[in-house]
Amino acid sequence: MNFYDPLYPQLAAMGQERWSEQLQATLPERMVLDNHGKMAGWLSALRSLPEIRPSRIALRDDVTIGSSADLGQTDREEVIARLQAFHPWRKGPYNFFGIAIDTEWRSDWKWERVLPHIQPLAGRRVLDVGCGNGYHGWRMRGAGADFVLGIEPFLVSVLQFQVMQRYLRDPQHHVIPIGIEDVPPNLACFDSVFSMGVLYHRRSPLDHLFELKGCLRPGGELILETLIVEGDQETIFMPQGRYAKMRNVWFLPSIAAMTLWLKRCGFTEIACVDASRTSREEQRSTQWMHFESLADFLDPDDAQKTIEGHPAPLRAIFTATKP
Numbered sequence: 001m002n003f004y005d006p007l008y009p010q011l012a013a014m015g016q017e018r019w020s021e022q023l024q025a026t027l028p029e030r031m032v033l034d035n036h037g038k039m040a041g042w043l044s045a046l047r048s049l050p051e052i053r054p055s056r057i058a059l060r061d062d063v064t065i066g067s068s069a070d071l072g073q074t075d076r077e078e079v080i081a082r083l084q085a086f087h088p089w090r091k092g093p094y095n096f097f098g099i100a101i102d103t104e105w106r107s108d109w110k111w112e113r114v115l116p117h118i119q120p121l122a123g124r125r126v127l128d129v130g131c132g133n134g135y136h137g138w139r140m141r142g143a144g145a146d147f148v149l150g151i152e153p154f155l156v157s158v159l160q161f162q163v164m165q166r167y168l169r170d171p172q173h174h175v176i177p178i179g180i181e182d183v184p185p186n187l188a189c190f191d192s193v194f195s196m197g198v199l200y201h202r203r204s205p206l207d208h209l210f211e212l213k214g215c216l217r218p219g220g221e222l223i224l225e226t227l228i229v230e231g232d233q234e235t236i237f238m239p240q241g242r243y244a245k246m247r248n249v250w251f252l253p254s255i256a257a258m259t260l261w262l263k264r265c266g267f268t269e270i271a272c273v274d275a276s277r278t279s280r281e282e283q284r285s286t287q288w289m290h291f292e293s294l295a296d297f298l299d300p301d302d303a304q305k306t307i308e309g310h311p312a313p314l315r316a317i318f319t320a321t322k323p
Helices: 007-013 017-030 039-048 076-084 107-117 135-142 155-168 205-215 255-264
Strands: 094-096 099-101 125-129 147-151 173-176 190-196 216-228 268-277 302-306 314-321
Touching: 007 017, 039 076, 039 155, 076 099, 107 135, 107 216, 107 268, 107 314, 125 135, 135 147, 135 173, 135 190, 155 173, 190 205, 205 216, 205 255, 216 255, 255 268, 255 314
Parallel strands: 125 147, 125 190, 147 173, 190 216
Antiparallel strands: 094 099, 216 314, 268 314
16 A cells, blocks of 8 residues: 555655655655564555545544444444454544544543644644654644644554545645654754654653754744653653653653753743643543553552652643744
């Protein structure tokens, strides 16, 4: 399946001919990099999904594809089984022909916290770093973004995106299997760059901020969401081992420290627009993600602490401008 043939000329038209050529050489290889032996099963499940034209598509207030009536004589349970082949579903939710894909994260709640505080997306080129299965990218398109490129290294998430793209057929939204370290430096071509839930996984958070800045055009906006801790400008928490059972958590700054990082990296118009404690209702196990989730990561006797005794997850959203 040549998922990315429409993408290459779009990048070239944006002045990114060299990156387009690079991706043409590398993406086919990445799409068959099958470390877990599941790609054949994912592609089979994708191909076996029914050929249906959705009667309606909604992306502005949620992500709805078709209705239950569109399935007709199609076996609903068989469709659910095909979708379950892509477990775990972490970002959503999706209404897929009347089937409620109840993902681990209520990503719509995060979007509702983000959207009122950012520059209007209408007509903008957007890069979504660590986009998962592209849920927020669909909401960006629903908000009027002209072009959305998501980057996500985990192939199961990339294939989940392709499940939705099979029916939405949106030529202006793509999710490619790369990380931010694979993006050429100083592209300077995106109007908005999102990095949500990524920074604390980076061993060098300042390098990550410079990478994000390099993707923005002058005057472009960064939207960054990350775990934080309470404290002053000098407060930065680095767990000795795991944090909420995650191995790859490195630095959790305070709001003041994060603001300083952004300033030192050359951003202006910096604002923390939201800080919210993650609840068990926003992140939880479901039939679509039946591994451990937030309830298992918190101290059973004190929800203000992780299982390791660290401060429980607190997330903040920052906006900033590249001069």
